[in-house]
């Protein structure tokens with residue numbers, strides 16, 4: 029249709045491109061303001077232990093939390109992190125936002141720790157953040173400065189981040205491992221999943237992506253994929269986490285196939301720190317027989 033309009037095609041496209049650029053800039057400006065005015069929030073979603081629950085039970089012992097970033101809009105809804113993390117990356121803000129997330133998570137873990145709960149919190153590391161020089165040193169330093177055991181913080185990384193520079197990735201991940209920071213490989217199976225990563229990197233746990241869990245009760249392909257990832261992870265001495273569990277049927281399949289941990293609306297939505305306290309029980313981490321550090325490889 030643009031072509032049929034001949035010369036006018038520029039008039040057809042330029043304003044909308046401009047509008048996108050303007051929208052992006054104003055989003056960037058408000059994100060910066062949100063960060064400066066401490067308007068961002070960290071939500072927490074439980075990961076539960078599947079070893080000691082029977083099929084059909086929707087409760088499980090808390091294993092740990094995943095921290096998920098929330099940017100509240102004035103109408104009470106949230107801007108999706110998927111739509112603003114990359115803006116933060118492009119605008120060079122991801123270092124500061126990442127640091128804010130880490131400080132927030134450490135402070136929360138400390139508060140719970142002081143109340144007697146050893147609730148591990150995992151934070152998502154964006155690919156661009158991973159490339160900031162010495163960011164791994166900053167993470168460990170911050171945890172130490174806030175004054176909690178490094179074993180209370182975990183990191184979630186994605187395959188896309190590993191692809192960029194495997195040598196650098198290994199160096200950073202080995203540093204985390206030396207300091208007792210648990211490493212999850214997030215969204216497994218959606219990127220360029222290379223078995224080479226699993227072989228060469230000190231990954232502690234694999235998170236089966238939600239896209240494979242969604243149709244687990246009907247799709248034999250998804251069943252085969254999920255079961256195979258579980259077997260693969262087990263043979264490599266890694267923990268397996270399934271994300272996005274919404275139904276009892278999905279949970280049952282994962283339990284029957286030996287999945288270690290589960291995360292999803294079925295067990296608990298991401299919620300504010302005060303709401304997350306409902307998941308804390310003093311003896312949970314004693315009953316949850318999954319330690320944070322699997323047997324040394």
Ligand code: C2E
Nearest residue numbers: 096097109110113129152153154272273274291292293298
């Ligand atoms: P992710 O790390 O894979 O996080 C899981 C996403 O799945 C979260 O979306 C969570 O709310 C959602 N989820 C959990 N259980 C269910 C379920 O049962 N059903 C459905 N439909 N969804 C479920 P969220 O919070 O919107 O985050 C999306 C992505 O944005 C995250 O994917 C992560 O890649 C990124 N993200 C979120 N928070 C942060 C952060 O603090 N830092 C960075 N760098 N990225 C973040």
Ligand code: MG
Nearest residue numbers: 094152184214
């Ligand atoms: Mg994650």
Ligand code: MG
Nearest residue numbers: 214215235271
């Ligand atoms: Mg994930």
Ligand code: MG
Nearest residue numbers: 215237238271
């Ligand atoms: Mg995912």
